[in-house]
Amino acid sequence: MxxxxxxxxxxxxxxxxxxxxxxxxxxxxxxxxxxxxxxxxxxxxxxxxxxxxxxxxxxxxxxxxxxxxxxxxxxxxxxxxxxxxxxxxxxxxxxxxxxxxxxxxxxxxxxxxxxxxxxxxxxxxxxxxxxxxxxxxxxxxxxxxxxxxxxxxxxxxxxxxxxxxxxxxxxxxxxxxxxxxxxxxxxxxxxxxxxxxxxxxxxxxxxxxxxxxxGNESQYHFVAGEVTHSLVLWALVAGPMLGGAAWGFRKLTTGVRCKVRTNWQMPVYSLLAFTLLAGLSLFFPQLPGNGKGPMQLALNNGLGLALAATLLVLKLMVILAVLRAGAEGGLLTPGLTVGALLSMLLYMAWQTVLPGGDSSSFVLVGGASFLAASMQMPLTAVVLIMEFTRMNHDYFVPVMVCVCGAYFTCKALERKD
The missing domain is CATH 1.10.3080.10 (Clc chloride channel)
Known part of the structure; x- marks a missing residue:
């Protein structure tokens, strides 16, 4: 040449x-x-x-x-x-x-x-x-x-x-x-x-x-708290649990997508799925949209135990319903939100064992870990959360601990499946 x-x-x-x-x-x-x-x-x-x-x-x-x-x-x-x-x-x-x-x-x-x-x-x-x-x-x-x-x-x-x-x-x-x-x-x-x-x-x-x-705004507003020993220990314990949940999420979403048929069923099922979402939205306005709203509420400590659990179940339901109907879209923000809501529940249970730390930190760490496992992209997920929230470097220890536990658990379950 x-x-x-x-x-x-x-x-x-x-x-x-x-x-x-x-x-x-x-x-x-x-x-x-x-x-x-x-x-x-x-x-x-x-x-x-x-x-x-x-x-x-x-x-x-x-x-x-x-x-x-x-x-x-x-x-x-x-x-x-x-x-x-x-x-x-x-x-x-x-x-x-x-x-x-x-x-x-x-x-x-x-x-x-x-x-x-x-x-x-x-x-x-x-x-x-x-x-x-x-x-x-x-x-x-x-x-x-x-x-x-x-x-x-x-x-x-x-x-x-x-x-x-x-x-x-x-x-x-x-x-x-x-x-x-x-x-x-x-x-x-x-x-x-x-x-x-x-x-x-x-x-x-x-x-x-x-x-x-x-504009040049970050996607989520997050006020960093203290990275406590309780948070790091929780990350160690919760990582595999979140990885197992992410494995289930992957199986469910893949399974319903495989059932989609591009015939008369698509308009009918789509109308039924979105009508379900519309009806639920009258009582839970947090359900429409990709999940950014509930995620921000979780970061702001704006969700109680009952609401977090309810939104988790209903969010999963409507995601699976619209996917089964044939609607298309990503699972990045929805997966992050599902992981955040689940982490809120795990955080509340953990506080009865080893209190310490603010809920938003647990939500951030757990949401990143669920996203890493469900999307099979651990490095991208960590950096994505960093850029989403402008979190400080103190969080890398609990985030990496939790992400590794979640990712490798999900991979191990998929190999056995």
């Missing part, structure tokens, strides 16, 4: 990374702004600003019972009819993992775009699933276009596609380091220095670009 050819190749690689970071950041920003706009319009709050100070939970709580019920039932109609029609008339979808494995089979442009928009619309209207898959899909989709335009090799295309997906995650949640780690740990399963640099460049650019429309 001549020096000129080598320089040209390097230039194309760098250009591809920069373009992917910019496009992924813009795409994630636009999806997030669309989400907020639909939420405000549907539930009638913060009508004069797209990114407001009023939370989704507060907006849902303040909405009238009739409006809340109608909006969430409407989400069921959009989900059921939208994904049924997409499956019937659209091209077969190609997942992010599949296209990273084989860049020669690209993601269909319009099918992927509509799939992402359906996720954003339904989550905005109250779906209990997460919004993070949509920007990851858009990031990977546009990275594929860039790779083909610049004529990158198969291996370079694989790296760029994974970086695009990680950059979408980084941008939508303002978590550049977690986005890069997700690329390396989950998608590429590689920490080669070339991959590390590529992931860091794209995620950093995407997260920075998105701040122009979304």
């Amino acid at each position: 001549t020096q000129g050819t080598s320089s040209n190749l390097i230039f194309h690689r760098v250009l591809a990374l920069v373009l992917t970071g910019i496009i992924a950041g813009v795409g994630a920003m636009l999806l997030a702004l669309l989400l907020h706009a639909i939420q405000h319009l549907a539930f009638g709050y913060s009508m004069d600003e797209v990114v407001g100070t009023e939370s989704f939970l507060q907006g849902v709580t303040d909405a009238s019972a009739q409006r809340r019920f109608a909006v969430i039932v409407g989400a069921g109609l959009v989900a059921g009819c939208g994904w049924w029609l997409l499956a019937r008339f659209g091209k077969p979808r190609v997942s992010i993992s599949a296209v990273v494995k084989d860049p020669g089979k690209p993601m269909p442009f319009f099918t992927t775009l509509i799939h992402a928009l359906l996720q954003i619309i339904t989550v905005a209207l109250g779906s209990p699933l997460g919004r993070e898959v949509a920007p990851r899909e858009i990031g990977a989709l546009t990275a594929g276009v860039v790779a083909r335009r610049l004529g990158l090799s198969r291996e370079d295309s694989r790296t760029l596609l994974a970086c695009g997906a990680g950059a979408g995650l980084a941008a939508v949640y303002n978590v550049p380091l977690a986005g890069a780690l997700f690329t390396l740990e989950v998608l590429l399963v590689s920490f080669r220095w070339e991959s590390v640099l590529a992931a860091m460049i794209t995620s950093a650019i995407a997260a920075w670009v998105a701040t122009f429309g979304l």
